[in-house]
Amino acid sequence: MKVLDIHEIGGIIRKVRKERGLRLEDLADDNISPATISNVERGVSHVKMEKVYYILEKLGIPMEQLPEFLLRERDDQAELKFRLTLIESMNRLDQSESALSLLEKTPIPDDHLYASQAHWLKGTCYLHQRKLNKAEREFFTAIRLANKNETAKIDNIEAYSFKDLSRCSYYNNNLQQALQYADSGLDAFCPAGERPWVKYFLLRNKAIYLERLGRIVESLQIVRDVWEELPQIEPVETRLSFYWLRAELLRRSRDYENAKKFALEGIQLAGINQQYNSALALWSVLGSVHTAQKKWEEAENCFKIALGLPRDRVDEKSFLRACTQLGILYTHQEKWSQAEKYLTQAIQKAEQIEDYMDQMDASLALGRLLVQQNRREEGIACYRRVVELAQKYHTGEKEYEAWHELARCWEGIDEKEFQLCTVNMFTVQETLNQRKAGDLNEVR
Structure with missing residues (x-):
């Protein structure tokens, strides 16, 4: 019998048992255990068919009536599946309150075929509303239930739940945890299952987390591995995020010509598809490339285009990063007041x-600006704030950078402070080296 049939029969058995008010233990006997009955109801494929027939006989469901039961069950399942699809679509279209309301009117017990999907959807609604603690609880429940349900695994509910858990950690500024969840999602991904695009969401997110952690080579390798598959990636916003990643990572690797090439390709794709947020990010990368090449006028034009896009069509993160990069450009040009204006605006928005x-990036840039103005x-206050944030959120690369800037401030002025900064730089670098060694061991 096909797996789908086992799932359907299991659903019928569960439905009839509950309609009669029977517990698993009430249906069990010397020939069949509660655990086996649970496996049958969940559609576990390795259950012997004689056990299935035995339960049907105990419930008084004649084999000749099974097709009729199956048809009714398929109708019920199709109706529920449509409702869950509707809820998923509503949430993606910024109707999370309505989606949650419909979910509340659709009670699904935890032993149901679609229970893990229902919890995942509830979690996505809470995530959309930035109710992160509630979202995390729902995602953990979805993962737990998906591990007991082969249909949920085929639907890639577990992979999606890990993907959204990684977003919760990212919004909580816990990049290491976000990275671990992204890896767990990739491990759970079923290539032959539903929602195949979740693989690219997970890879994109992992590359972004690595980029934010300063692990440029690893991030760039993910992007390069995905690149041949880029034309088949949907939605276009996800495809554009890979263009942004490649351009940004190449910029940070000082491969400026290729960074410009991919930024311009992405800008063209974003314009055709009216993807304003992607356009802002790509124009900002291009502006930063021109800044690095000391092409001040071209850089300023790029940032003006980026910051001139409709504010209601771009997210705050992309906007404040553009402000930071424009502030850095004005610092290079010694336009002190304009630089301070944009860097301060970026810090305030980040807070x-x-x-x-x-906030750490903008604070480092502001610190350098202030030090240059004597x-x-x-400037030292800016750097100390970065140290505090970096220690709180375990971002060693930023902490090292801040200690380095502090050491430069104290060099030749206060030997004790200078020595303290250099010791702290060494300590942070040792921790980073140990972490990298651990990552390499995991790869092996």
Whole structure:
């Protein structure tokens, strides 16, 4: 009998048993255990068919009536599947409140075929509303239930739940945890299952987390591995994120010509598809490339295009990063007041949305600006704030960078402070080296 048939028969058995008010233990006897009955109801494929027939006989369901039961069950399942699809679509279209309301009107017990999907959908609604603790609880439940349900595994509910858990950790500024969840999602991914695009969401997210952690080579390798598959990736926003990643990573690797090439290709694709947020990110990368090449006018034009896009069509993270990069450009040009204006705006916006990674970037840039103006004490305060944030959110690369800038501030002025900074730099670097060695061992 096909796996689908086993699932359907299991659903019928569960439905009839519950309609009669029977527990698993009530149906069990010396010939069949509660655990075996549970496996049958969940459609576990390795259960022997004689056990299935035995339960049907105990429930008084004649084999000749089974097709009729199956048809009714298929109708019920199809109706429920449609409702869950509707809820998923509503949430993706920014109707999370309505989606949650419909979910509440669709009670699904945890032993149901679609229970893990229902919990995952509830989690995505909470995630959309930034209710991260509630979202995490639902995703953990979805994963637990998916591990007991082969249909959920085929539907890639477990992979999707890990993907969304990684987003929760990212929003909580816990990049190491986000990276672990992304890896777990890739491990759970079923290539032959439903929602195959979740693989690319997970790879994109992993590459972004690595980029934010300063692990440029690893991030770039993921992007290169995916590149041949790029034309088949949907939605286009996900495809564009890989263009942004490749351009940004090449920029940070100082391969400026190729960075420009991929940024411009992405900008063209974003324009055709009216993807404003992707366009902002790509124009910002292009502006940063021109900044690195000291092409000030071209860089400023890129940032003006980026920041001139409709604010209601772009997210706050992309906007504040563009402000930071424009502030850095003005610093290079010694346009001090304009640079301070944009860097301060970026820091304030980052604090407002609790984006501490970007706050650290903007604070480092502001610190350098202030030191260049001989406002050393103010610059030191910026660097110390970065150290605090980096220690709180375990971002060693940013902490090292801040200690390095502090050491430069104290060099030749206060030997004790200078020595303290260099010791802290060494300690942080040792921790980073140990972490990299651990990552290499995991790969092996």
